[in-house]
Amino acid sequence: MAGGTGSRFWPVASSERPKQFIDIMGTGESMLQATFSRMERICPRENIIIVTSRDHCDTVREQISGLADYQVLGEPIRRGTAPCIAFAASVISRRCPDANIIVTPSDHAVFGLDRYVGDINQAIGIAEQNDWIITVGVQPTNPNTKYGYIQYSENPSLPTAKNLHQVVTFTEKPPIEMARKFIASGEFMWNAGILVWRLDILKEAFRQFLPNVSDLFFGSDGEPGLYAETVPDVVERAYSLCESISTDFGILEKAANVHVMEASFGWSDVETWDSLHETCDKDVSGNVVVGGNVFTYDVHNTVIHMPDDEHTVVVEGLDGYIVAADKQTLMICRRDHEEQIVKFRSDVAFDRIKSKKE
Amino acid sequence: MAGGTGSRFWPVASSERPKQFIDIMGTGESMLQATFSRMERICPRENIIIVTSRDHCDTVREQISGLADYQVLGEPIRRGTAPCIAFAASVISRRCPDANIIVTPSDHAVFGLDRYVGDINQAIGIAEQNDWIITVGVQPTNPNTKYGYIQYSENPSLPTAKNLHQVVTFTEKPPIEMARKFIASGEFMWNAGILVWRLDILKEAFRQFLPNVSDLFFGSDGEPGLYAETVPDVVERAYSLCESISTDFGILEKAANVHVMEASFGWSDVETWDSLHETCDKDVSGNVVVGGNVFTYDVHNTVIHMPDDEHTVVVEGLDGYIVAADKQTLMICRRDHEEQIVKFRSDVAFDRIKSKKE
Numbered sequence: 001m002a003g004g005t006g007s008r009f010w011p012v013a014s015s016e017r018p019k020q021f022i023d024i025m026g027t028g029e030s031m032l033q034a035t036f037s038r039m040e041r042i043c044p045r046e047n048i049i050i051v052t053s054r055d056h057c058d059t060v061r062e063q064i065s066g067l068a069d070y071q072v073l074g075e076p077i078r079r080g081t082a083p084c085i086a087f088a089a090s091v092i093s094r095r096c097p098d099a100n101i102i103v104t105p106s107d108h109a110v111f112g113l114d115r116y117v118g119d120i121n122q123a124i125g126i127a128e129q130n131d132w133i134i135t136v137g138v139q140p141t142n143p144n145t146k147y148g149y150i151q152y153s154e155n156p157s158l159p160t161a162k163n164l165h166q167v168v169t170f171t172e173k174p175p176i177e178m179a180r181k182f183i184a185s186g187e188f189m190w191n192a193g194i195l196v197w198r199l200d201i202l203k204e205a206f207r208q209f210l211p212n213v214s215d216l217f218f219g220s221d222g223e224p225g226l227y228a229e230t231v232p233d234v235v236e237r238a239y240s241l242c243e244s245i246s247t248d249f250g251i252l253e254k255a256a257n258v259h260v261m262e263a264s265f266g267w268s269d270v271e272t273w274d275s276l277h278e279t280c281d282k283d284v285s286g287n288v289v290v291g292g293n294v295f296t297y298d299v300h301n302t303v304i305h306m307p308d309d310e311h312t313v314v315v316e317g318l319d320g321y322i323v324a325a326d327k328q329t330l331m332i333c334r335r336d337h338e339e340q341i342v343k344f345r346s347d348v349a350f351d352r353i354k355s356k357k358e
Numbered sequence: 359m360a361g362g363t364g365s366r367f368w369p370v371a372s373s374e375r376p377k378q379f380i381d382i383m384g385t386g387e388s389m390l391q392a393t394f395s396r397m398e399r400i401c402p403r404e405n406i407i408i409v410t411s412r413d414h415c416d417t418v419r420e421q422i423s424g425l426a427d428y429q430v431l432g433e434p435i436r437r438g439t440a441p442c443i444a445f446a447a448s449v450i451s452r453r454c455p456d457a458n459i460i461v462t463p464s465d466h467a468v469f470g471l472d473r474y475v476g477d478i479n480q481a482i483g484i485a486e487q488n489d490w491i492i493t494v495g496v497q498p499t500n501p502n503t504k505y506g507y508i509q510y511s512e513n514p515s516l517p518t519a520k521n522l523h524q525v526v527t528f529t530e531k532p533p534i535e536m537a538r539k540f541i542a543s544g545e546f547m548w549n550a551g552i553l554v555w556r557l558d559i560l561k562e563a564f565r566q567f568l569p570n571v572s573d574l575f576f577g578s579d580g581e582p583g584l585y586a587e588t589v590p591d592v593v594e595r596a597y598s599l600c601e602s603i604s605t606d607f608g609i610l611e612k613a614a615n616v617h618v619m620e621a622s623f624g625w626s627d628v629e630t631w632d633s634l635h636e637t638c639d640k641d642v643s644g645n646v647v648v649g650g651n652v653f654t655y656d657v658h659n660t661v662i663h664m665p666d667d668e669h670t671v672v673v674e675g676l677d678g679y680i681v682a683a684d685k686q687t688l689m690i691c692r693r694d695h696e697e698q699i700v701k702f703r704s705d706v707a708f709d710r711i712k713s714k715k716e
Contacts, residue, residue, distance in 0.1 A: 011670075011672070293706075293709065295702065295705055295706060295709075297698065297702070298695075310686065311686065311687070311688065312369075312686060312687040312688070312706055313687070313688045313689075313690075314369070314687070314688070314689040314690070314691070314702045314705075314706065315689075315690045315691075316689075316690065316691040316692060316695055316698060316702070317679075317690075317691065317692035317695055318690065321675075323690065325688070328668065328669065328670060329669070329670040329671070329672070330669065330670070330671045330672070330683070330688065331671075331672040331673075331674075332671075332672070332673045332674065332675075332676065332681065332690065333672070333673075333674040333675065334674060334675035337656075337674055337675055340655065340674060344653065344655070344672045344674070347653055347672075348651075348653060348670055348672065351651065351653075352670075
């Protein structure tokens with residue numbers, strides 16, 4: 001899934017170039033490229049399908065070369081994760097009816113690649129043997145209000161693996177008091193947004209809980225469903241008729257066969273500059289520096305993110321800031337005020353529209 | 359005089375583009391252009407001669423169009439203000455032997471153009487009638503240690519004008535305690551670096567106090583001196599043989615006929631970012647914003663200087679900083695730490711040399 005907008009990383013990320021296409025962590029590859037590399041450790045390259053906005057198909061092909069037509073699916077409009085998954089599954093359905101499917105966001109960070117590969121392979125093994133939807137949970141370290149929480153129960157009827165649990169509830173982005181209670185209870189994990197299930201279980205879940213989406217993408221009596229590879233107009237029609245809904249809300253909160261596997265790998269959704277600071281390696285002064293030719297003097301706990309090594313940045317006397325730039329826009333903002341970035345972006349966009357009119 | 363390096367305004371000013379060639383105050387013209395415009399109010403355009411580094415003659419001609427050959431003099435090496443003035447005077451000497459000469463830096467700010475024109479015209483009138491060197495003094499408002507100080511005495515034998523005083527001493531950049539005493543005494547003015555004198559008085563001063571410079575530029579027994587307009591090699595030779603010395607130290611501190619006229623106009627040498635902040639108009643939050651498409655949120659007492667309107671800058675939560683950029687380099691620095699800029703510049707320059715070698 002590479003359809004996100006990553007707007008909180010403005011001005012580095014933007015609707016023209018969302019977070020998954022950017023090397024936001026300074027690893028040397030974009031988050032999409034890193035995700036693709038991870039999946040290549042688990043399945044053949046030709047089995048990987050990327051769903052993105054129609055506008056970004058070219059970006060995907062620039063970043064990952066040699067992809068076949070069926071591997072890059074362009075959504076004409078955003079409709080949430082459920083139609084996105086159904087779109088890819090409809091293509092998989094025609095190529096490999098007995099597929100095991102791993103669904104993963106393309107803009108999250110994973111630490112410990114070997115453990116990641118081990119966990120996912122284990123999940124595939126379990127999904128092959130059980131009619132389950134397997135989600136991946138991460139042990140929470142703080143009452144983060146930007147994450148989804150999975151409540152689980154120890155079920156003695158699940159002998160398969162000690163890191164596998166029955167899911168009781170899903171809660172997206174809880175208020176801070178609730179998140180604190182979740183953590184204290186010991187019954188919750190963060191939702192890493194990864195799903196492992198067989199194609200038949202996936203289709204059955206859509207049929208049962210999202211029949212509208214199911215009919216459009218997988219077909220119904222007399223209707224063939226989507227031939228994404230051959231008839232682009234049909235994709236347009238399906239999306240125009242399709243409801244907008246997330247898999248969490250549309251399926252996972254309702255299905256009874258959802259299980260959660262506790263990840264042994266490190267994970268962050270790197271949703272904001274502040275979480276980038278939490279996630280990345282820091283220098284001795286607690287700074288995260290990505291890109292650019294950066295000189296710091298008496299700078300602490302600050303994120304500095306520059307577009308390329310052509311730009312030199314000298315920063316003196318900042319503590320707890322974000323200094324981020326693309327080629328046209330520079331932003332300096334206190335880390336604990338980063339919620340204002342949405343406003344900055346909108347003010348700048350409005351000003352640019354106004355300037356064009358004048 | 360347009361030979362300064364203005365390195366304290368790094369990264370906006372640099373040895374490639376010193377302060378006088380930059381619109382550092384956001385007035386719409388460079389400091390050189392502003393100075394040229396001021397002088398055009400006092401004398402015909404063709405009487406204005408600009409001395410700059412040989413490397414910057416083209417920049418001068420780009421910024422002020424239609425100048426004749428003799429109006430832009432390129433110094434092959436820096437030798438201080440005394441040779442610079444002698445160079446221009448040697449050219450004036452051949453074109454207009456009975457000239458009155460105004461010497462002015464090209465990188466200072468003047469406020470109150472009419473008063474400036476009035477003061478300078480008054481000084482010319484006095485210089486025409488008296489064998490004096492007239493300097494211009496500014497009433498100090500604080501014990502600035504970056505300025506030169508002129509001590510003056512009330513001399514009842516000077517009936518010419520009540521704003522004219524005999525000079526007692528010159529002191530360049532005094533220590534802070536000394537500057538405080540100067541201010542407290544009421545006997546000192548800041549030296550605005552402007553000189554008004556007749557050509558014959560100028561040549562006599564050089565002959566008496568800087569005979570080496572005088573011989574090279576104005577000639578001596580059997581030697582014709584400098585023909586700057588026609589024999590460029592002679593300029594090279596003169597500078598290579600010439601001592602390096604300022605007019606303040608070489609002439610003004612020694613001559614007995616130096617007088618100071620108290621300026622009625624506002625003045626600043628705008629030597630540093632912090633003095634730019636003191637000098638310029640500020641918004642309601644005490645910010646000075648020049649260039650760029652700048653958005654500020656909770657920003658106070660800060661200087662923001664961007665290269666052009668193509669660059670958008672969003673700044674949040676800074677108080678008392680300098681945010682300055684040219685097209686390649688961005689600097690963020692506390693205003694009260696601006697003395698470190700020299701170090702930043704040198705660190706960046708060293709790094710660029712190192713990178714080139716690698």
